[in-house]
Amino acid sequence: MTGEDNILKLVDAEESESGEYHLQDQVGFILRRAQQRHVAIFSSYISDLTPPQFAALAKLRDVGGDTSQNQLGALVAMDAATVKGVIDRLRARGLVELSRHDGDRRRLLVSLTVEGRRTVDALIPLATRITEETLSPLSPKEVATFLKLLARLA
Amino acid sequence: MTGEDNILKLVDAEESESGEYHLQDQVGFILRRAQQRHVAIFSSYISDLTPPQFAALAKLRDVGGDTSQNQLGALVAMDAATVKGVIDRLRARGLVELSRHDGDRRRLLVSLTVEGRRTVDALIPLATRITEETLSPLSPKEVATFLKLLARLA
DNA sequence: CCAAATTCATTCGTACACAAATGATACCAG
DNA sequence: CTGGTATCATTTGTGTACGAATGAATTTGG
Secondary structure, eight states: OOSGGGGGGGTTTTTTTSSOOOGGGSHHHHHHHHHHHHHHHHHHHOOSSOHHHHHHHHHHHHHOSOEEHHHHHHHHTOOHHHHHHHHHHHHHTTSEEEEEOSSOTTOEEEEEOHHHHHHHHHHHHHHHHHHHHHHTTSOHHHHHHHHHHHHHHO | OOSGGGGGGGTTTTTTTSSOOOGGGOHHHHHHHHHHHHHHHHHHHOOSSOHHHHHHHHHHHHHOSOEEHHHHHHHHTOOHHHHHHHHHHHHHTTSEEEEEOSSOTTOEEEEEOHHHHHHHHHHHHHHHHHHHHHHTTSOHHHHHHHHHHHHHHO
């Protein structure tokens, strides 16, 4: 930090050691806006399900068998309280159903109903397009780079 | 989709045309997890203010003069209803104050109180470290690349 | 085998986030 | 000047998101 390092300005050019702090250039802020844009794209394709609801269904689809609510939560990165709300709403719509685990009476198994399964299957192609549109400002090569770096931050 | 195009696998290698859909590999999902990690880091450094609250304060700090609630909302990417809640809470804590615009009685001007100003100033160094820690899994060069690409998605 | 620690789910409270509806004010065209 | 339109803020309703507390059931250590 003693003088020679203005070469490093390329690295953190957004604010460097100048004492300035610009909200616009902070990862957290940009991350939040990217999220917002993604959610907007999502709901333009799928308006009757939220991203977390879809995530739960998609995950249930690829684990196949039943999972407990907590386990599912871990898989879709939601805490217990959040998962409960999501599952409750999906259940109210008949897309998932709950049953007790036999052998461990604490556990509540979640599974797709026939309609839930049909619904997710039908939405997968749209979900793929949502991903594509979200990434559309980047070239294929940039997409690959971006996803690799983003995954390291998650 | 008829056979020859496995060359394209480099492009969307995460799932390609195989019919598989893995939630883990979708931008939206990873973006959400990256957000979660960032928020966790944020609150480990600043536990008495949320990221949106800090964003509002930081923005007020760098616009200097007063701004209307809606204008501030645009600057920090929050809609009118969300901004109202954030400002209400900051006001309850004495960090910002509101006044009527003279000449346009619809507008509600938001400004930092002395304490609000002191608070943000004191938090800026922590905010810088939050950004650094969030980006710490990446090398400086990767950070530059990542921020450039992320900004294009936001 | 039993008490202590752990796990699963639920509940409560707080804080975004956004759509839609509403009321007040301001602006603009005719 | 006036009626239509746009803007600012607020309110309501729904849906995440998470910390903390609670109770029931299971697991573990001694």
